Amino acid sequence: MHCLILLALCCAFCLAQTPGWNLLFGTSILDETQKEPLQFDKPVPKWIKGSLIRNGPARYEMGKRSFLNLFDGFGKLYSWQFPGNGSAFFTSRFVQSDCYNESLRINDIAPYQTFDDLVPSMGFLERELSLSHGLDNMNINVYNYSGDCVVLSDTWKLYVVDCYTLDTIRHSMPNIPGVETGFPFVSVMSVAHPVREYGTNHHLTILQSLSIIPGMPHKFTLVRTKSADIREKIAEWKVKKMPYLHSFSTTERYAIIFGCPFYMDIEKLLQYSFPKDSIAFHADEPTIAYIVDLKTGSVTTIETENVFTMHHVNAYEMDNNLLLDVVSYPDASLVSFFEMNNLMNKTKRDRVAFKPSLTRYRIDLKAQKMTPITFDTNPSIPFANMLEVPTINEQYRSKHYCYIYGVVFKSDNKVWGNFSFVKKDVCNSTGDLSWSLPGHYPMEGWFVPDPTGSAEDDGVLMVPVLDGNLGKSYLIILDPKTMKPITKAYLPIIVPFHFHGRFIENVY
Ligand SMILES: [Fe+2]
Numbered sequence: 001m002h003c004l005i006l007l008a009l010c011c012a013f014c015l016a017q018t019p020g021w022n023l024l025f026g027t028s029i030l031d032e033t034q035k036e037p038l039q040f041d042k043p044v045p046k047w048i049k050g051s052l053i054r055n056g057p058a059r060y061e062m063g064k065r066s067f068l069n070l071f072d073g074f075g076k077l078y079s080w081q082f083p084g085n086g087s088a089f090f091t092s093r094f095v096q097s098d099c100y101n102e103s104l105r106i107n108d109i110a111p112y113q114t115f116d117d118l119v120p121s122m123g124f125l126e127r128e129l130s131l132s133h134g135l136d137n138m139n140i141n142v143y144n145y146s147g148d149c150v151v152l153s154d155t156w157k158l159y160v161v162d163c164y165t166l167d168t169i170r171h172s173m174p175n176i177p178g179v180e181t182g183f184p185f186v187s188v189m190s191v192a193h194p195v196r197e198y199g200t201n202h203h204l205t206i207l208q209s210l211s212i213i214p215g216m217p218h219k220f221t222l223v224r225t226k227s228a229d230i231r232e233k234i235a236e237w238k239v240k241k242m243p244y245l246h247s248f249s250t251t252e253r254y255a256i257i258f259g260c261p262f263y264m265d266i267e268k269l270l271q272y273s274f275p276k277d278s279i280a281f282h283a284d285e286p287t288i289a290y291i292v293d294l295k296t297g298s299v300t301t302i303e304t305e306n307v308f309t310m311h312h313v314n315a316y317e318m319d320n321n322l323l324l325d326v327v328s329y330p331d332a333s334l335v336s337f338f339e340m341n342n343l344m345n346k347t348k349r350d351r352v353a354f355k356p357s358l359t360r361y362r363i364d365l366k367a368q369k370m371t372p373i374t375f376d377t378n379p380s381i382p383f384a385n386m387l388e389v390p391t392i393n394e395q396y397r398s399k400h401y402c403y404i405y406g407v408v409f410k411s412d413n414k415v416w417g418n419f420s421f422v423k424k425d426v427c428n429s430t431g432d433l434s435w436s437l438p439g440h441y442p443m444e445g446w447f448v449p450d451p452t453g454s455a456e457d458d459g460v461l462m463v464p465v466l467d468g469n470l471g472k473s474y475l476i477i478l479d480p481k482t483m484k485p486i487t488k489a490y491l492p493i494i495v496p497f498h499f500h501g502r503f504i505e506n507v508y
Pocket of ligand 1: 192246310311499500
């Protein structure tokens with residue numbers, strides 16, 4: 001009886017204290033590894049052949065300087081390599097970007113663009129230099145561009161890395177033939193989530209060109225990416241206000257850019273230097289969707305409800321409509337969660353409004369109308385519709401699909417720390433499933449399809465997890481049909497919260 005009471009008290013304490021939170025966020029993890037063998041507790045399916053490569057911030061200070069915002073942490077890459085014989089290896093390296101190398105050299109945070117200020121604060125000259133150097137810290141995502149492994153932020157610049165060793169090779173800022181990017185435009189913003197173009201190995205992305213002349217319109221360019229360096233213009237159009245974009249969607253024929261009223265102000269950026277002080281959510285303005293016909297390049301503009309979204313899930317065509325699934329929010333307060341002052345203070349972070357809601361928009365192109373639709377809730381997993389960092393079986397990209405995998409960060413809708421990894425069935429909520437353990441923090445999962453499978457969920461899910469109780473990280477492989485563990489392996493280093501990545505087949 002005493003043991004049970006003690007166990008209950010320990011669990012209550014763990015839940016209240018979010019054990020290991022400081023390892024998940026805010027602590028620099030400097031260790032790097034090269035192809036260290038991993039010991040899984042049960043056999044790894046031998047059909048898994050390739051590497052899960054992921055990216056995220058992992059260093060928050062250099063010398064006597066530190067970042068104020070998680071978004072600015074120096075990018076670090078992680079790779080779980082599976083040769084296809086049941087063995088597995090782990091590699092981790094910081095992105096050796098110009099800003100990282102220069103910061104190491106001077107033992108200070110070098111003057112490159114950051115989302116927020118530093119501690120101690122940047123001086124006037126440093127701010128000017130950081131604006132002219134631009135954002136160089138690629139800490140959000142990883143893509144395979146026709147054999148080139150590239151790492152991205154929400155910028156046009158990217159870095160090419162070695163897919164096997166994670167060594168940084170070079171940067172690239174590709175030109176787009178036929179697109180003017182010079183004065184009066186500042187053409188540096190893009191999205192960290194390009195989308196594979198239907199039926200091809202190309203990706204689609206967006207270049208955002210901010211006009212620095214007051215009153216002169218800004219410019220969107222929808223771009224086809226053929227490799228790390230080759231780009232093609234698909235469409236270009238002007239906008240009065242430039243929304244911050246992080247992701248978008250494509251169907252077989254259309255690209256859907258969802259311009260939420262979270263607008264960038266170039267005059268403020270030039271004045272204050274930091275995007276954080278130059279972006280504002282306008283609660284009284286509509287969201288403007290731009291729907292681009294990929295065959296003709298024509299753009300249809302539709303206004304819909306005031307909403308904020310970071311992550312699109314998927315989109316497809318059905319019965320002459322487009323169906324678009326996004327993670328939506330009533331406003332952009334989510335962004336303030338990533339300020340270190342909020343993130344590392346339990347009372348403050350739990351106070352940040354955070355209620356993501358999986359939402360479908362039915363887009364009637366003829367009527368030029370967008371209608372939001374809410375998904376059913378499964379009463380046994382009432383939090384499943386609050387998932388974030390959504391991923392799907394990529395073979396169902398731009399097609400009718402049922403399953404979304406994601407993380408619910410506040411499963412009780414109260415406390416940051418009650419993480420659950422969920423499978424949301426958007427075709428039938430009775431198929432919703434979840435996996436969680438107290439004090440364990442799953443991150444974005446990736447679905448790897450079984451090459452002999454035929455169903456949408458035939459495959460495995462790879463999910464990095466921080467075990468906050470032990471202060472160790474592991475990779476768990478889940479069965480998507482049941483969300484039960486298949487096997488797991490602890491890692492030689494701590495892998496803190498990071499953003500995104502993907503499984504790249506036949507690279508190991
Ligand atoms: Fe993202």
